[in-house]
Amino acid sequence: MLQIPIWKRVLIWGLVVLGLLYAMPNLFYGRVETSNDAERAIVQQGSTPERAAEAGQWPDWLPSGLVNLGLDLRGGAHLLAEVQVEDVYEQRMDAYWPSVRDALRDARDEVGTIRRVETEPGVLRVRISRPEGMQQALQIVRDLAQPVSSVTGAVQDDITVAGQDDEIVVQLSEAERAATDDRTVRQSLEIVRRRIDEVGTREPNIQRQGEDRILIQVPGIGSAGELKDLIGTTAQLTFHPVEGRTQDAEANVGPGQDILPALNQEGLFYIVDGSPVVSGENLTDAQPSFDQNGRPAVNFRFNPQGARAFGDYTAENIGSPFAIVLDDEVISAPVIQDHIPGGSGIITGDFTVEESTELAVLLRAGALPAELSFLEERTVGPELGQDSIEAGRIACIVAFAAVLVFMGASYGLFGIFANIALLLNVGLLFGLLSAIGATLTLPGIAGIVLTIGMAVDANVLVFERIREEMRTARGPSRAIELGYERALSAIIDANITTLIIAVILFTMGSGPVRGFAVTLGFGIVTSIFTAIFVTRLLIVTWFERARPKTIEV
Amino acid sequence: MKRLKLVPETTNFDFFRYSRATLGGSIVAVLAALVLWLTVGLNFGIDFQGGTTIRTESTEAVDVGEYRDALQPLGLGDVAISEVFDPSFGPDENVAMIRIQAQEGQESVPADTVSEIETALQEVDPSVSFTSVESVGPKVSGELVETAFLAVGASLLAILIYIWLRFEWQFSVGAVAALFHDVILTIGIFSLLQIRFDLATIAALLTIVGYSINDTVVIFDRVRENLIKYKTKPLRDVMNLSVNETLARTVMTSGTTLIALIALLVLGGDVIRGFVFAITWGVIVGTYSSVYVAKNIVLLLGTKRDWSKPDKTGGNQFANVES
Numbered sequence: 001m002l003q004i005p006i007w008k009r010v011l012i013w014g015l016v017v018l019g020l021l022y023a024m025p026n027l028f029y030g031r032v033e034t035s036n037d038a039e040r041a042i043v044q045q046g047s048t049p050e051r052a053a054e055a056g057q058w059p060d061w062l063p064s065g066l067v068n069l070g071l072d073l074r075g076g077a078h079l080l081a082e083v084q085v086e087d088v089y090e091q092r093m094d095a096y097w098p099s100v101r102d103a104l105r106d107a108r109d110e111v112g113t114i115r116r117v118e119t120e121p122g123v124l125r126v127r128i129s130r131p132e133g134m135q136q137a138l139q140i141v142r143d144l145a146q147p148v149s150s151v152t153g154a155v156q157d158d159i160t161v162a163g164q165d166d167e168i169v170v171q172l173s174e175a176e177r178a179a180t181d182d183r184t185v186r187q188s189l190e191i192v193r194r195r196i197d198e199v200g201t202r203e204p205n206i207q208r209q210g211e212d213r214i215l216i217q218v219p220g221i222g223s224a225g226e227l228k229d230l231i232g233t234t235a236q237l238t239f240h241p242v243e244g245r246t247q248d249a250e251a252n253v254g255p256g257q258d259i260l261p262a263l264n265q266e267g268l269f270y271i272v273d274g275s276p277v278v279s280g281e282n283l284t285d286a287q288p289s290f291d292q293n294g295r296p297a298v299n300f301r302f303n304p305q306g307a308r309a310f311g312d313y314t315a316e317n318i319g320s321p322f323a324i325v326l327d328d329e330v331i332s333a334p335v336i337q338d339h340i341p342g343g344s345g346i347i348t349g350d351f352t353v354e355e356s357t358e359l360a361v362l363l364r365a366g367a368l369p370a371e372l373s374f375l376e377e378r379t380v381g382p383e384l385g386q387d388s389i390e391a392g393r394i395a396c397i398v399a400f401a402a403v404l405v406f407m408g409a410s411y412g413l414f415g416i417f418a419n420i421a422l423l424l425n426v427g428l429l430f431g432l433l434s435a436i437g438a439t440l441t442l443p444g445i446a447g448i449v450l451t452i453g454m455a456v457d458a459n460v461l462v463f464e465r466i467r468e469e470m471r472t473a474r475g476p477s478r479a480i481e482l483g484y485e486r487a488l489s490a491i492i493d494a495n496i497t498t499l500i501i502a503v504i505l506f507t508m509g510s511g512p513v514r515g516f517a518v519t520l521g522f523g524i525v526t527s528i529f530t531a532i533f534v535t536r537l538l539i540v541t542w543f544e545r546a547r548p549k550t551i552e553v
Numbered sequence: 554m555k556r557l558k559l560v561p562e563t564t565n566f567d568f569f570r571y572s573r574a575t576l577g578g579s580i581v582a583v584l585a586a587l588v589l590w591l592t593v594g595l596n597f598g599i600d601f602q603g604g605t606t607i608r609t610e611s612t613e614a615v616d617v618g619e620y621r622d623a624l625q626p627l628g629l630g631d632v633a634i635s636e637v638f639d640p641s642f643g644p645d646e647n648v649a650m651i652r653i654q655a656q657e658g659q660e661s662v663p664a665d666t667v668s669e670i671e672t673a674l675q676e677v678d679p680s681v682s683f684t685s686v687e688s689v690g691p692k693v694s695g696e697l698v699e700t701a702f703l704a705v706g707a708s709l710l711a712i713l714i715y716i717w718l719r720f721e722w723q724f725s726v727g728a729v730a731a732l733f734h735d736v737i738l739t740i741g742i743f744s745l746l747q748i749r750f751d752l753a754t755i756a757a758l759l760t761i762v763g764y765s766i767n768d769t770v771v772i773f774d775r776v777r778e779n780l781i782k783y784k785t786k787p788l789r790d791v792m793n794l795s796v797n798e799t800l801a802r803t804v805m806t807s808g809t810t811l812i813a814l815i816a817l818l819v820l821g822g823d824v825i826r827g828f829v830f831a832i833t834w835g836v837i838v839g840t841y842s843s844v845y846v847a848k849n850i851v852l853l854l855g856t857k858r859d860w861s862k863p864d865k866t867g868g869n870q871f872a873n874v875e876s
Contacts, residue, residue, distance in 0.1 A: 072824075080693060224686065225668060375693040381684035384608070384824070391641055391822035398820055399813035406809055409557035442825050443753055446817060450760065450832065453813030454767075457806040461771065464802045467562075490774040493719055494767040500711045501763035505756060508704040513756040520760065552556075 002477050002540045012533050016424055019526075022063045022431035032058045032066055065434040068203070069219075070441035070515050073389050075382030076219035077227045080375045083188045083212045085181040087370035089122035089172055092180065094275055096124055096144070096159070096170060097256070103140050104128070111137040116255055117167060124170040131166040138163050141170060148175050185212050187369045192216060192231050214372070224377035231372065232327075237280035237363055239310070240272035242321040242333050263329045264350045270330045272323050277313045282306025286363035288356040289346070296356035297348040300363060307343020315339040326359070392445035399449050400426075407456055411463050414553050417538045418459040421530040425455050428526040429519065438522075441515030451523030457494070458531030461487040467553045476551040477543065484536060491531070495524050559808065560801040568796050568844060569789055569852070575845040583734055586741020593744050598751030601698050603655030603691035607670060608637075611681040612645045620649065623677045627669055629653050639823040648684075648823075655691045701755040705736065708762050716766075720773055723854040728769045731847035735765045735839045742834055753828040761835025764810070768803060768843040775799050776851075780858065788855065792848050807840045 025032040038054035058064055071078050097116060104114045104126070112129030119125040128137055138161055145157035158176035162169045172180065189208055196204045196218060205217040221227050243257055246269045253259050253271050262268040284303045291297040302310055314322075314336050323333045324347050332349040351359070403422065407415040429451065433440065466483030473479040502521030506514055599606050609615075615636045624632050630653070637648040656666065667686055674681050689697075709729055716725035736758055743750050775795040783791055814833045821829055 082692075223683075224688075375690040376688065378687040379683075379685060381682070383610075384684040387641070388822055388824055391820060395817040395820040399816035402812045402816060403809045406557070406812060410559075410805060412556060443756060443828060446821070446825055446829055446832070449813050449817045449821075450810070453810035454764070454806070456809050457767070457802075460802050460805045460809075464799070464805070467801075468798065486778075490771045493774055494770045497712055497715060497766040497770060498763040500715060501708050501759050501766075504704055504708050504711065505759050508700050508707070509752070509756060513752055516753075516756050516760075520763070 002481055002543055004537060004540055009537060012537050019428035019431035022435045023427045025064055025066055026430050026434060032064055036064055065437060067433045068439040070439045071217055071219060072380050072442045072512055073385045074219045075380050075385040077221045077224040078378040079216040079224055079227055081214045081372040082375055083185050084371045084373060085184050085212050086122055088180055088184045092172060093122060093124040098275060099144055100141055103144060104137060107140055126168045127166055134163045137168055141168055148179055184369050189214055191368050195231055224379045238276035238325045239278045240276050240323045240325055242270055242272055242323045244271040246271060260325060260328055260330050263331050270323050270333055278306045278310050283363055286360045288360045291346060291348045296351040296353045297346050298356050298360045299346050302343040310343055311341045388442050396449055399452050403452055411553060414463055417535050418456055421535040422455055424534055425526050425530040429523055432522050438518050439515055441512040443512045444515035444519040447516045447519030455527035458491045458527060459535055461491055463553050495528055499524050559804050564797045564800055566797060568793055572849055576849045579734055579846050583737045586737045589741050589744040595744050595750040596747045598749045599689045600751040601694050603689050603694040605653045605688040607651045607683055608685040609649045609681050610684045611647045611678050613678050613680055615647045615649045619677050623673045637823050641822055705758060708759055712766050721856050723851050723856045724773050727847040727850035728766060730850050731769055731842040732762050732765055734842045734846050735761050735835055738838045739831055739835050748827050754831055757828050757831035760832050761839055764836055765839030765842060768840055769847045772796055772799050772843055789852060796844055807836060810836050
């Protein structure tokens with residue numbers, strides 16, 4: 001006989017109610033979104049009466065998770081950036097040079113004079129005038145190495161040192177490269193995140209992808225170009241000793257020196273020492289302010305390490321100019337008036353108030369440790385997204401209505417049960433998507449429509465089976481029971497294969513395709529649940545009340 | 554109440570009667586699709602080829618020639634401009650798609666190209682706006698092609714294994730042959746009609762694989778059941794019986810799915826039309842292939858007849874799940 005224990009009935013209806021409760025906020029999308037935003041703002045920036053009123057638009061005790069709209073629906077920009085991790089190798093080698101130079105200089109008697117030789121980036125080549133002292137020179141440089149532990153746990157030096165004729169070749173070791181890469185990407189990720197947060201865009205999605213890539217998705221931004229400007233392809237702040245000035249961009253400079261243009265003075269170039277005294281990484285704070293003449297300026301402060309280096313340098317070089325360089329342009333080159341021990345200072349230039357504010361933001365967010373190159377960029381305008389939502393909504397409703405009519409016409413009362421289950425199915429699907437905070441994309445909407453079409457499959461399998469069993473079984477209750485029992489293996493097999501596909505799509509796809517995999521996969525789960533449990537419960541409940549002698553499926 | 558019955562209560566079609574014609578037809582179609590694929594080729598989207606697409610929307614009518622002239626001086630190489638029509642567009646909505654090939658020697662996306670194009674077009678038509686701009690560098694597109702092939706391959710392999718575990722190897726070969734048939738025919742129609750083939754199309758292909766296998770498995774499941782029931786009946790008859798028994802379900806499910814898909818195809822807007830078209834086409838060929846391709850191959854290969862032992866691959870192992 002058809003029997004479902006009471007606890008199971010309670011559980012099934014309980015799950016349905018819970019699912020629908022989670023789906024409900026999506027019906028009031030605008031209101032819930034305002035309320036959620038306000039609540040987030042209260043947590044971050046404190047409460048104001050206005051925010052409290054906005055937050056109160058949706059009761060606390062109700063679920064407030066929403067289905068996130070993908071960029072293709074909401075509009076916004078998507079960037080896939082690759083971090084040029086090799087940039088850092090070069091910086092690291094430049095940073096090594098002064099200590100190598102000083103260490104070898106101390107052993108001048110054995111190795112002779114030393115000179116840095118230009119070579120490919122990421123490699124430090126030093127020529128010594130007495131090749132016979134090579135062994136000792138190598139030993140001296142090797143002693144500078146720091147130990148790093150590699151992935152396997154083995155401890156290695158951070159540099160490899162080799163001798164080639166009269167040259168010492170220094171490079172980062174394998175282990176150090178891997179560690180540096182990882183650090184560089186994580187740093188870049190953090191900086192990109194901070195820069196985007198500074199402008200306060202809602203729900204940006206910034207994540208690492210693979211070894212050296214960063215995926216950046218910002219809803220509501222006008223274009224990918226705008227986003228790129230915001231991230232700033234490079235915003236490196238460094239402080240260099242000034243060696244001279246020139247009008248000639250092609251002027252000859254000594255080894256280790258760079259020639260950089262002045263930001264605000266056309267045709268003026270500074271010759272600076274290539275190794276910075278302090279760089280932006282050591283900056284802890286920057287604020288827009290005004291100098292003693294009331295002109296816009298930026299105040300900055302270094303961390304202790306930066307403060308020490310800056311203090312020492314200023315103490316030793318009073319009276320000489322000093323270049324503040326942003327992105328390879330000299331913002332200003334003030335003359336050091338005095339020893340600056342506290343690690344704070346002021347940058348003046350011909351700034352407007354806006355420029356000084358912007359510069360402070362850029363400095364505060366820190367410099368990107370390496371350049372980003374953009375592999376993929378996509379922008380979708382909000383109007384197009386809105387059109388897509390509208391078209392998707394209409395298509396969903398029409399598909400829904402057509403399937404409901406078709407099922408009702410084909411299976412009568414049982415068709416109506418299946419239709420109730422189908423409505424619940426879509427409700428549960430939305431509930432599940434909201435509960436886990438999944439992202440709905442345009443192909444995702446297609447996935448829902450496909451689910452509407454395919455969800456009836458399990459019911460159809462059962463109903464057709466009941467029809468068949470009616471011909472042989474004794475009585476309708478037995479036929480229903482057998483129908484469910486015998487259709488089950490087909491339902492399970494058929495759906496597991498589709499689920500396998502959804503999982504593969506999810507792991508291999510990205511963006512919109514992933515959104516499709518999510519709705520397809522969850523659609524299968526909810527449709528099996530509604531077909532096997534909900535429809536069955538409906539039929540059994542009806543059967544108990546009506547006690548029909550015969551049924552027509 | 555009169556019921557809608559697309560398939561009569563009991564049917565007794567002989568699905569193998571024209572097996573030479575149907576299987577032969579399928580083979581010819583697959584070969585034709587392959588030839589088309591190799592000769593005409595696919596109209597790859599920027600996902601797979603790199604490049605930039607710009608969707609423009611303007612209140613003024615689109616003049617493709619004018620757009621082309623405006624972009625000519627930029628020297629962007631191959632530029633394809635086409636107007637887009639959709640019933641959902643209002644009278645003031647004139648939409649065009651501009652596609653620019655990946656620029657020579659640039660690994661990542663050219664930073665200024667897009668803004669140059671936008672400025673040039675705005676000079677021609679000040680009311681033009683750019684509702685979607687997408688750029689994919691050749692590096693990423695190469696990887697996407699690789700991932701796409703992997704995804705399709707992995708799906709076919711996973712299904713081969715699953716069906717093998719749950720049925721017999723002959724069934725799994727039959728099922729995968731049917732899937733192969735569906736995938737190739739879909740690629741063929743994309744090549745024939747030169748519909749844009751992009752990442753979403755791969756998702757559609759996999760969905761087709763999922764749908765078609767669903768259909769095939771339902772029939773196989775019935776074949777397995779009938780093989781246990783009728784131990785001495787010839788395989789051919791058992792299969793025919795099984796297809797007939799499940800015919801009503803096949804038609805119903807394909808029917809509801811197609812209804813939903815056609816609604817989406819007509820009303821869902823032009824952005825996903827290619828995607829929905831692929832799935833719709835796939836549902837049709839997938840339904841056909843489960844009835845005519847998968848089964849024929851199992852019949853050709855034969856299968857074991859002694860399913861009586863309730864071994865681990867047999868029967869309704871899920872049937873005693875209570876509810």
